[in-house]
Amino acid sequence: MIPQQILEAIAPCGLSCKKCFAHIDGDIRKFSRQLNKKLGNFDIYARRFETMVGDPIFKKYPDFKEMLDYFASDNCRGCRHEQCKLLKTCGVRACHQEKNLDYCYECEDFPCQKTGFDDHLFKRWVKMNQRIREVGIETYYEETKDTPRYV
């Protein structure tokens, strides 16, 4: 029996929902919210620092802030609870439910052509699931829990 904590963290495709920038309890969202709070009204200061410090880098602050706001606000409870907000073409979610499987590596059709992933993601999907099959989901979870999601 796979622990619920692992099922929640790692989506049926093998990607980590918990590390996704959109996850409601993810570090990216959490730290973005914290940084947003710490920065306060930095936009006023960014305009001043452009002249005071004389570094044109401060001109880029509005774009940075827009991205930070996006990371801080978007949220999702994970693939096992709702439709993925990022991978609109994902074919795994509905498929694993139909097949009643926790992960693609358990499937006799793996690796199939139903994922809807682009080439980069498809290769990652195959690699992740091969590794999970090799070492088991619990070891895989331990191996990857501190690695970045975006590789």
Ligand code: SF4
């Ligand atoms: S379901 Fe999609 S949007 Fe939601 S946390 Fe997982 S990868 Fe991110």
Ligand code: SF4
């Ligand atoms: S058919 Fe493909 S997408 Fe569906 S569960 Fe099997 S490996 Fe995953």
